[in-house]
Amino acid sequence: MKKYVLLAATLASFLxxxxxxAVNLAVPAIGREFHLEALMLNWIVTSYLLASSVFLLPFGRAxxxxxxxxxxxAGIITYTLLSLLSGLATSGEMLILFRILHGIGGAMIFGTGVAILTGVFPPQERGKVLGINVAAVYTGLSLGPVVGGFLTHQLGWRYxxxxxxxxxxIVVLVTVFKLKGEWRDGRGEKYDPAGAVLYSLGMTALMYGIAAVNSAPHAPWVLLLGVVLLASFIRQELRYRYPLLNLNLFRNLVxxxxxxxxxxxxxxxxAVGFLLSLYLQVVRGLDAQTAGFILLAQPILMALLSPLAGRLSDRVEPRLLASLGMALSFAGLFLFSLINKTTPLWTIxxxxxxxxxxxxLFSSPNTNAVMSAVEKRYYGVASATLGTMRLVGQALSxxxxxxxxxxxxxxxAITPAASPLLLKSMHISxxxxxxxxxxxxxxSLARGEVREKEGRL
Structure with a gap:
């Protein structure tokens, strides 16, 4: 059965x-078909991420x-069905609704796939299968721009x-017919419904308030409500015996x-891929297929170097590698704030x-630092917390x-005539x-030495 667990979890991690x-490359085409203005286009991407980040913790704990x-x-069935419905959407509003439901299915997958792998495979095989799982994630990131651009250009975004x-x-069929048994570690513990409601509503209000503060008069009040609800969530988690999120771990500075x-x-x-997809297709006039090949440069380097950086962080202090990675990201983002309509494509x-x-250089060593900072019995919680940070960060972006x-x-509307305003938005972003x-x-530098912490565990 182990090979089928690996197949299901790896395919889900790829999807x-x-x-x-891939959808980033389709955004301009979706905008043209449904005659969507800029804010609606953003919500096609944001709605999925918001739903995923809001429901990851509650479903992971469940x-x-x-x-x-x-x-x-339940997650992979929801995700699969909503993929079909999204491809059949007849309006921008319908697509955004389907994307929200799509994101709920994604949250169920994020919170369980790696945990199932960890539970099925023994410790001596765990590193290998988790490496395969991470490789699937980066393969998805790498193939997305190319396949998404090709499908959008040749067949249409619905494909x-x-x-x-x-x-x-395929994942649904493998899960139903090949995965036997059940996995759970929280027997005897209780769910925290109040924490789940406070977290979900608070995150929704916070993200919506930030995104809509310029377009909706009520958004500042919604943003304030989000802050109050999340403060209440923290208070609830510190008092509840079986919290959704173990906040005591955050007393560890690393x-x-x-x-x-x-x-x-x-x-x-x-948001780099989203912004550059619009830049390359709207400002520079490239087709989706060509834009996809250009955007491939980033995930290819991530896929090739992440395993090397991970191994290097076993010998070099992770915070130094992660901080160098963050500094290089700063340099790249600052340079992107200077591009214009005539910047050479090779420069991009x-x-x-x-x-x-x-x-x-940042991702693998930082993950190593997170997992090395806690005792083994907290590995599941630490992994879920890091996953939450990833999804919340993506939604916030x-x-x-x-x-x-x-x-x-x-x-x-996002058309070539709007290029000056699009460039201005890109530069400030x-x-x-x-x-x-x-x-x-x-x-990243202030977190302290992981090696010292390891010696005390």
Whole structure:
């Protein structure tokens, strides 16, 4: 059965990053077909990420208590069905609704796939299968721009979702017919419904408030409500015996600052593919297929160098490697804030290579630092926390872009005529992302020595 568990978990880990990076290439085509203005286009990407980040913790905890296979299967069925429905959407509003439901299915997958792998494979095989799983994530990121650009250019954007439907169907069939038994570690513990509600509503209000503050008069109040709800969530978690999120782990500075660094890095880098897809297709007039090949430069470097950076972090202090990676990301983002309509394409690819190297040097060593900062019995919680930081960071990245699009492009369709406003939005977004990375270098360096911590565990 182990090989089928690996197949299901690996395919599921491939699907979500593949679809995310592929849809970025389809955004201009979706906008043209549905006549969507800039803010609506942003929500096609943001809605999925927001739903995923909001429901990851509640579903991850539910899987621990009630069964990971149950939640994983419900997630992959939801994800697969919504892939089909998204490909059949007849309006922008319908597509965004389907993307929200799509994201809920994605949250169920994120919170369970790796946990099932860890539970099925013995410790001596765990590193190998987790390495395969990570390779699937980066393969999805690498193939997404190429396949997404090709499908959009040759067949139409709907085929991206239809391909995800077919691949998801394979995972559903393997899970139903080949995965026997159930996995759960939280027997005897209780679910925290109040924490789940406070977290979900608070995150939704916070992200929506940030994204819509320029386009909706009520958004500042929604943002304030999000802050109040999340403060209440923290109070609830500190008092509840079986919390959704073990906040006591954050008293460990290595763990806390490593997670904060991850949140900052994903917030600063995730929207790069979305912005550059618009830049290459709308400002530069390239087709989706060509734009996809250009965007491939970043994930290829991430896929090639991440395993090397991970191994290097076993010998070199992880915070130093991660901080160097964050610094390179800062440099790449700052350079992107200077591009214009005539910047050579080879220069764009060079900046993407710089970002890819920075991401590789940051991600694996930072993950190593997080997992090395806790005792073995907290590995599951630490992994889920880091996953939450990743998804929240990605959602925040798109929310910030939506904020600047609302500032400069409110009510404007994304057409070549809007290029000056699009460039202005891009420049300020990339500059803010660079500033975030500069601050992230500080937190990355301030986390302390992982090796010293390991010696005390």
């Amino acid at each position: 979500t990053p593949f679809m995310g990076s 899987a621990d208590l009630y069964g990971r296979k149950k939640v994983f299967l 991206i979702f239809l391909l995800n439907f077919l691949l998801g169907l 763990f806390a600052f490593s997670n904060l660094a991850a949140l900052i890095h994903y917030s600063a880098t995730f 690819m060079g900046y993407l290579v710089l970002l890819g190297i920075g991401f590789a 798109m929310a910030l872009v939506t904020f600047f699009f609302g500032l400069y492009l409110k009510g404007t 990339f500059l803010l992302f660079a500033v975030l990375c500069a601050g992230g270098v500080f937190f």
